[in-house]
Amino acid sequence: MAVSSVSMSGSTGTTMEFADYSLYSNLSDEELLRLAIERSLDDAHNNGLGTESTNTTAALTRPASSGTVPPSHHAQQQPQPYACPANPPRELTNSDAVSSVSHFITGSGKRMVAYRRYDGSLRVTSEPEDETDPLIKAIWEGDAETVWLMVKKPGCNLLKANRFGWIPLHEAAYYGQYQCIKILLKAQPGMVNQRTLMDQTALLLAVSRDHLTCAEYLLEKGADPDITNKERETPLYRACEKENPEMVVMLLKYSAAVNKNCIQGWTALHEAVCRNNVEICETLVKAGAKVSIPNMYGITPIFVAAQSGKVEALRFLLKNGAHLNSQAADGATALYEACKNGHEDIVEFLLSQNADTNKPGKTGLLPIHIAAQRDNDGTDLMTYGCTPKIVRSTKIVSMLIPATSKARVKRSGISPLHLAAERNRDDVLELLIEAGFDVNAMLSKDRSKMYEDQRSTALYFAVINNNIETTTMLLEAGANPNLDMFSPLLVALRQGCIHTVTLLIEHGANVNANIPTHPTTFPATVMFCMKYLTLLKYLMDFGCDALSCFNCVYGNNPHPPIKMTSHRLNDRDEESEKICVQFCDLISTENYCRWAGPIIDVLLDYVGHVKLCSRLMEHLESYPDWNGIKEKARPPRPLMQLCRLKIRQVLGMNRLNKIHKLPVAPRLIKFLNHQEREQNKTDTEQ
Template identity: 65%
Template sequence: SKWMMMAVLNGDVTMVQAMAKNNANNILWPDKYGWIPLHEAAYYGQDQCVRVLLGAQPSMINKCDLKGQTALILAVYREKVACVEMLLEKGADPDLANKDRETPLYKACESGNAEIVVMLLNHGAVVNKHCIQGCTALQEAVSRNNVEICEILVQAGAKLSPTNMYGIAPLFTAAQSGHEETLRFLIKHGADINSEASDGATALYEAAKNGHEDIVELLLSQDADANKAGKKGLLPLHIAAQRGADGIVSLLIKVTSKYRVNRSGVSPLHLAAECNRDAVVEILIEAGYDVNAMLSDDRSMMYEDHRSTTLYFAVANDAGAIPNLDTFNPLLVALRQGSIELVTLLVEHGANVNAYVPTHPTSFPATLIFGMKYLSMLKYLMDNGCDALSCFSCTYGSGPHPPHQETSERDDLRYNTNTLRNTGEPVQFCEVISTRSAGPIIDVLLNYVGHVKLCSRLTEHLDSLEDWEVIKDKARHSRPLMQLCRLKIREQVGIHRLRCIKKLPLPPRLIKYLNHEERNQENVL
């Protein structure tokens, strides 16, 4: 009841005790989020209220809300140590995960609270459980660069090289993120320095790609293989040249085999010239790379003009020519690179969030091809007026679809045009979305549309994982009136004003509502 919730929020233990004694059943009544008073008490750190509530109804200790969250997960997420301790001592299940399969231990690593991590492990928490994305607690600790928690987890039996759904191991994550401390820790404990992700990329490749010169230097000092090519045939030197990381290029030139470069069919000079990396071009020429190197036939065929020489790349850029997929506008390039800073800057200055690729027609904005690699990026595009409805307007509907070719989430369309066929017939959204990540992506998109019907391909994707049944239900049922109103208001405001909506003369609550921020509690859970 409302009075019980108020008593819990105020930490009024006497009142909670009296109400629980007079009507023990009312503490089991959930609100619209599936929360019972125990969830409220755990979330707000009212440990004595937790004790009283469990004394009245011990059986509710592992009760979940609509997102599969127990009181323990909420207390861990909020770092309410006393509540965590109380719940564990009363028998809370330390391994009961939410609907994203995130356990209390995983959430403790996410929050970076070593005290709670130890507490959970001491109460028998399983250390190697995977979340829905395939990540373990150790991977989460590595992504936060928390060496202390990494030490605790490894001592508790955490595996050093578990991989997530993309084949990414903790060492890869550390290198990719530039986390030197955790990288040294993993190397010290024997993690495989040359492990590869699903797309063949190594930790060295990712460090070079992201410009982490100190990480590249550390990996090379530990004999990381600079001549391992990814599935696209590119070496770390290639990506460093493309990104203009001249310091990293200088390090990699010394350990990269020119024979392996020649086998790749593309010189790092091509990539440096294509991206106007003048300093890198000079370094490569000084190191003896041939300015007249030609693209291999298969790589040349990737461009409509069948370009081959480094000179052509340089001239095309200097003259402002943008052939083939280089017709991508800057926003598409920023999205492809995964740079939220550049994406934000471009959108704020009027970039078209509904940009298409003229040479490869799609029934939905091309921005989504790259934006859906990161849910935060996808949500940002949607918040700024990207067309979500087109993703559900499939011409095949509930009928049979063309054969599905699973593609890597990390595909770069500069070198892989298989995803978008150039036949004049628009590609449907359901043809490019990956089965491995369909659920969370569709879940986000559904927040920005009214009632839609999922085509048979999207339904097939959601059927592949039992936990995604709730997303199908979300699409199946009528959309809430609050959402329909929000969509209508956003439509009336217009896409151009959505970018600067916080500057409009609207009440703050309305602005939060239009930006899907009307209830903080919904955002954090």
Template identity: 60%
Template sequence: MAAASISHSGSTGSNLAFEDYSLYSNLSDDELLQLAIERSLTDTHCNTATNDTTNTSNTTTNNTTNTSSISSSSNTTTNTTNTNRPPHHRDNRPNPSARNTNQPSHSGHNPPPAETTAHYSSPNPPSEKPPDPKTFDGTISRFMTGSGKRMVAYRRPDGNVVYMAPEPEEEEEPLFKAIRTGDANTVRALVMDPGTNLMLPSKPGWLAVHQAAWFGQEACLRMLLIAQPGMVNKRTARGETPLLVAVGKLQLQCAEVLLDNGADLDIMNNDKETPLYKACERNNPAMVAMLLNHGAAVNTRCIMGWTALQEAVGRNNVEICEMLLKAGAKLNLTNMYGIAPLFTAAQTGQLATLRLLLKHGADLNSQAADGATALYEAAKNGHEEVVEFLVSQNADANKPGKTGLLPLHIAAQKGSDTIVSMLIPATSKARVRRTGISPLHIAAERNRDDVLESLIDAGFDVNAQLSEERTKLYEDRRSTALYFSVINNNIDAVRMLLAAGADPNLDVFKPLMVAARLGCIQTVTLLVKHGADINARIPTHPTTFPAVYMFSMKYLSMFKYLLDHGGDAISCFKCVYGSRAHPPIKTTRSEREAVRSTDLQGMQMKGGIQFCEMISVPSISRWAGPIIDVLLDYVGHVSLCSRLTEHLDSYADWKNIKDKAAPPRPLMHLCRLQILQLVGHRKLKKLPLPGSLIRFLKHQEASLDDD
């Protein structure tokens, strides 16, 4: 609601003019009225003071000119002069200056007030008439005030407001208003009036007959059709006939009147929807029955290729589906995506209509354009009852979708253990192998532990590997379910797979390396206990030392654990350069690219990257001393190359580590190494030796005198 000020234009009273709407848009109508009254009183007070000054001036002039006249004569003369001017009132109260016109005035303070100019709170009030929208150069915006009043504003391109006022309400035409309210007498009178044009729309394509069908005014509809039968199939801007309007609003009696008057059953709207399709969409059996009884075509497709049957199936209305099937609806018609009604029922979980379609001969294993079957879609969407029914009807569980996955794969992906259990007996393991991926891979990748357990119990091969094509989809060339679980840091899944016999050494990039890189000592321990090769190399990135060390050197406890369980330590001290100067380390990508061919030849000669080169990487070099110190506990007499010596010399506290490497090494240490070499780490527990000696052999810090 906009604010109002009083416009003074004569005796016609107050006229509202609109001001700044952004200032008063949050005020209610009552608040605006109070504001207008207060402003009116303020303006009256100001103008009264002005009039008093003017009257005083006039009195002085009159007294000077007519010194021998009395005041009453002066007033009479003044009033005679202004008899043709209308009085100016600020409000409807009597003018105080007119109370004692018949009494003589001795002070001269009551002459008629001088005419004043109207004062607006805004220097540029909106114009009374809005600009022509067709020719207006600018933007027209609509908004609502805090009190709910709709406003319209015309703005120039520079943002200045040209016009702002309440949005004019559309005046409803008498005929359409009478139809809406059900005023049959008024409708009859207007219909019989020769001046009424029944073919004149109130808005694009919207005739009186559409209005009657929309509001369910049967009597009005009959009168309109008697007066103008040609309206029965006229279409709105959206292509809707009166029959389509009536069906869409579930106006059964109006639809019957239209059909009795020759309405065409098969005229479509702009979306190619027929009245029958619309009735199925509205899920109304009575409307469907009436249309079918009048001969509606049942197999017409909408713009998306859906038939009335497919729409009814999607809404699980068995009654409508039965009527359509009896009327000749075809079961195998597909929409634009190649989906048949049976597929729709499975996809949406509509078991009742699914049963009905199969009863009438629908193809249980029909496939959509992407190869998916009804069983595939039911599994994908987690419809357990539908999957159970389809499996009981011998649906083929070995037909893959466009990605090559079977329903079992999709169920594993979704994590539905119940559906997986139902599909396992119906799925061929040979067919699973041909897909190039096991459901175990998918369950491990998605952390579906319950599904993983069910698949393991069902006998799926825990060492199944991805096909070459699927392996190439991963940069690290992973191939086993165990790898997926390790990289997900899913310890429970790793434990299940290893307990079921998973081999931890099948992948190119070993799961043990992944676990070390993640810093997960629990997974590392599990993998080592189940035979993970600690000394494995990476074929694509050869090293002269175990590759797992690259990822574990930052975790000294993990590094020591690997050495305790057979990690090769001596290889870390083998260097082709020895005490000679080493070539500079290529730390940046540009440096490595510049000498790639030279490095490749040198790497082949060395057998791969050396440990002294790896430990010189900036992110690891600060740990060089402690790492070398740990390694010395697992080797005998070794020589430190010039690069390792440089690292130990770089920090004063590491001097004792350098001294530790100098020969001769302690005899007990050398004996320990010899025993470990002869017996092996895994057989130490079986030796008939005291516990303290066993701990010593395992590099556990303890004195031999403890026992």
């Protein structure tokens, strides 16, 4: 079957499986497709009165067209109000048994009802069908002779409407039955502008179905070309939607209003531009259409052309006086929107016409910002011919770079580098760096406050995304890893990414970085790598302050109970900001106490004479295997250890980082890097 399920919006959005009902076995694929467009009722239990509604999707810039299908065959018409919906089957007439009811009509005109019980089960059955009016049936079949005979009969009421407000003239116009229309209007010409419940006239129905001859005859007989439906759409609007230039010319010939707006402010020219139909655009403009009339969102036709990638329509509009740099209600320009949607040809054309690349939207972002941040998701990876859309967005950035003012970018408070790094746009980031954009540009305070961690640099975005390629590019281009309030090195340590940590430290990241909002007596970098002893040792090799970890204000005296919890290191509150956390308190928490011995052991390799406080001693005494660490901490420290520390101090970190290039014996290098144990093991094996 073509359709397997339909969502009943009148209930709770539950899917109804058609395979469960033998009732649908005799329906065609077309009928099942029509069935999927169903009309739903509000919850009968809550409201007590059924009201059908049509599910429509309204676009932001382009209004959805209302349906023009005949009510006897389709489900897009508004029903005639009545006191009570058609009852569900007799066995469920008890209001306590039914939760909601929904009515719809199949493509062949069969009326159906779906209802949900309170136990959650969904049932569908057919409604009793009304007998079809013989006149309507004759119109459907195009039997003009029968229609003529029936119209002549005494008592024939041509204004009798069905439940959707459709009279015989509407049926004839919809199906394009020209002869039937002539007969009906000859019998009663005054009904030419009669409307349905959706405010559709026979002319609007004929235009919507491309019945040119019928529409022309209706106009000749006095049909008003400016009567709109409930969406305030005119026949001219519908003719543009159907891309029928002959229909457009005919309607204009009968003085159709060319600048009339629909419910969302969309005009016939908007619709013609959206469809890139230059022929219709030219006809409308010659008839007086305004090329810069905005819709309710401030969107003019030129904006529509740029947004939807219609180059020919865009050229036509600019040639006829459209404002190149006009802005929508949100401040966006045509160039801005073309960049947002990745239309390379539109951007290229607008730039050739000197479009303003430095005009921001209300968010303060420029076109280059929008182009730089375009995501690499499934939408951007769609291809057009052989060219991936993602490549287009890179080309757009390259076109915008020479036309964009770096001073204007700076005033915006955000660099396109930030957005490219945030969205992992490595290709765009490389272009921007080569173009000379400042890799150390900082977010403005207002933009920085939008992030909980108050990040400021593009490097921070790269590190928090764990994007090593972007991090490398920024660092090699001169990015300073110490500008953010919360150091990118702390982020990399928290993520446990050794590669990123190495990159940052090699480019000068502060290994003794702290967190301003959570003060500690020791470097915060130690706090984030205590479970990764390799990283901890690496930090110590590059000068991390190990001595501060043993500076305890209580010494051998009893320590107060530990009140600090693990969440305090992550949650910012007034109490936590007043507490300066000590190393012995942190290592005594549940998260780290099991690692206390090995952590202390590593730290002792990088200090001289120290005295462990009573709390650290308690940890070492709590586990027998840590007795050796306890002995290692007792003074005095070995002379070799003191010499190693003195040599490291004299050489300094810059030389230590390049010690492999100095004329120093390999054995001494291993000694200075605390690798003598490995050397001794090698000598023993030999």
